[in-house]
Amino acid sequence: MTMQPELQANPGPILETARNQVLEQGIGLSESQLLEILRLPDRDLPAALQLAHEVRLRHCGEDVEVEGIISIKTGGCPEDCHFCSQSGLFDSPVRGVWLDIPELVKAAKETAATGATEFCIVAAVRGPDIKLMNQIKFAIDRINEAVDINIACSLGMLTQRQVDQLASWGVHRYNHNLETARSYFPEVVTTHSYEERLDTCNMVKDAGMELCCGALIGMGESLEQRAELAAQLAALEPHEVPLNFLNPRPGTPLENQGIMDGKDALRAIAAFRLAMPRTVLRYAGGRELTLGDLGTKAGLMGGINAVIVGNYLTTLGRPADADLNLLVELNMPIKELQKTL
Amino acid sequence: MIPHRSPGSTGSTTGDAATATTAEFCGHCGEPSDVGAGPASDVHHRCGERLAMEPPRYCAACRRRMKVQVTPLGWTAECSRHGMLAP
Numbered sequence: 001m002t003m004q005p006e007l008q009a010n011p012g013p014i015l016e017t018a019r020n021q022v023l024e025q026g027i028g029l030s031e032s033q034l035l036e037i038l039r040l041p042d043r044d045l046p047a048a049l050q051l052a053h054e055v056r057l058r059h060c061g062e063d064v065e066v067e068g069i070i071s072i073k074t075g076g077c078p079e080d081c082h083f084c085s086q087s088g089l090f091d092s093p094v095r096g097v098w099l100d101i102p103e104l105v106k107a108a109k110e111t112a113a114t115g116a117t118e119f120c121i122v123a124a125v126r127g128p129d130i131k132l133m134n135q136i137k138f139a140i141d142r143i144n145e146a147v148d149i150n151i152a153c154s155l156g157m158l159t160q161r162q163v164d165q166l167a168s169w170g171v172h173r174y175n176h177n178l179e180t181a182r183s184y185f186p187e188v189v190t191t192h193s194y195e196e197r198l199d200t201c202n203m204v205k206d207a208g209m210e211l212c213c214g215a216l217i218g219m220g221e222s223l224e225q226r227a228e229l230a231a232q233l234a235a236l237e238p239h240e241v242p243l244n245f246l247n248p249r250p251g252t253p254l255e256n257q258g259i260m261d262g263k264d265a266l267r268a269i270a271a272f273r274l275a276m277p278r279t280v281l282r283y284a285g286g287r288e289l290t291l292g293d294l295g296t297k298a299g300l301m302g303g304i305n306a307v308i309v310g311n312y313l314t315t316l317g318r319p320a321d322a323d324l325n326l327l328v329e330l331n332m333p334i335k336e337l338q339k340t341l
Numbered sequence: 342m343i344p345h346r347s348p349g350s351t352g353s354t355t356g357d358a359a360t361a362t363t364a365e366f367c368g369h370c371g372e373p374s375d376v377g378a379g380p381a382s383d384v385h386h387r388c389g390e391r392l393a394m395e396p397p398r399y400c401a402a403c404r405r406r407m408k409v410q411v412t413p414l415g416w417t418a419e420c421s422r423h424g425m426l427a428p
Contacts, residue, residue: 068413068414069413070411070412070413071410071411074409074410074411093371093398093399093406094398094409095398095406095407095408095409097408097409097410099410103410103412106412107412107413107414110412110413110414111413111414114413114414116413250370288394289394309413310412310413310414311411311412311413311414311415311416312411313411314395314409314411315394315395315411316393316394316395316396316411316416320413320414
């Protein structure tokens with residue numbers, strides 16, 4: 001598949017509308033407009049990506065934010081998110097394991113050495129218990145003693161007290177994904193509701209932490225539902241949206257779901273940028289399978305302005321050097337720590 | 342850089358795993374590495390591709406599920422019987 005077809009001279013009318021509305025006025029596209037982007041023919045894809053890139057440069061700047069993520073508690077999750085190999089309800093080969101704090105600090109140092117400004121600690125849980133919260137507090141203190149890097153957390157659904165604790169401990173950003181559109185959510189998760197996810201997201205924002213709220217596309221949702229998701233994320237106004245592409249995991253209900261088409265993935269990148277002109281839009285899991293090297297470059301030139309460097313929680317990413325060298329090749333500076341504060 | 346390995350290879354090991362040089366089982370799917378009509382490299386060709394993108398989950402020597410820890414710049418996989426495996 002060719003990821004970067006020729007730019008057409010006369011792009012479709014929705015792109016003209018988007019140029020005026022999003023680029024010039026900074027107003028994100030509506031759900032129905034986003035659906036038009038997602039339905040663009042292949043010949044208009046380069047123009048859509050170019051516009052998304054212009055929007056990103058105008059409203060976010062040229063910097064790319066680099067983050068590392070790590071699992072402090074892997075596997076054994078009581079929830080049934082159908083895409084996730086860490087659910088204890090599926091016959092997944094992923095075993096439960098806890099990471100000790102010295103290893104966590106070591107990983108934070110290694111991540112910072114790549115130029116990353118964010119280090120996200122993730123636990124596969126419905127929500128944190130007292131034991132996990134105590135470990136997180138201890139981990140935050142040890143990391144802060146050892147290295148300058150913003151600490152983010154992703155610990156599932158929170159109570160108000162837990163939100164307040166994390167904010168008081170200096171957690172910079174909290175991740176809690178919507179994953180998919182409200183209308184498709186019951187097909188993907190049955191052990192908790194969309195509204196419960198929204199509740200945590202809103203509490204995080206109200207407490208003054210930056211909200212990282214992402215999407216996982218390619219789970220069998222329709223284009224309409226993909227547009228719905230982008231619009232629902234835009235309405236939530238997160239600081240960051242990590243964009244994941246399904247990597248079908250053995251033993252999960254979605255293990256036989258095919259890998260989504262690379263051009264559809266690029267259309268989604270453009271659409272999400274045109275929905276949220278000022279949001280940090282981060283490449284997250286699955287891009288290696290869905291987009292490969294050429295598609296990764298196309299996305300960075302099509303609205304993406306952040307990457308997860310190196311590996312993910314249970315799978316491997318591109319080598320860190322490959323992404324960092326690509327940023328150099330594209331003349332995209334890595335966002336510095338002081339600019340994130 | 343994570344090396345591309347054959348499905349059952351044990352890679353760099355410590356402890357007792359150093360003695361487990363025979364790849365009896367596929368590190369990705371856990372099935373015997375020599376099932377099917379073709380040689381192991383054909384039977385588990387897709388597994389080999391996946392192992393370039395994820396750590397092994399099964400011990401190549403005994404098929405036990407391993408404790409795998411992925412970090413931003415590395416990973417380890419530990420079999421309770423055969424020790425630690427790393428890239």
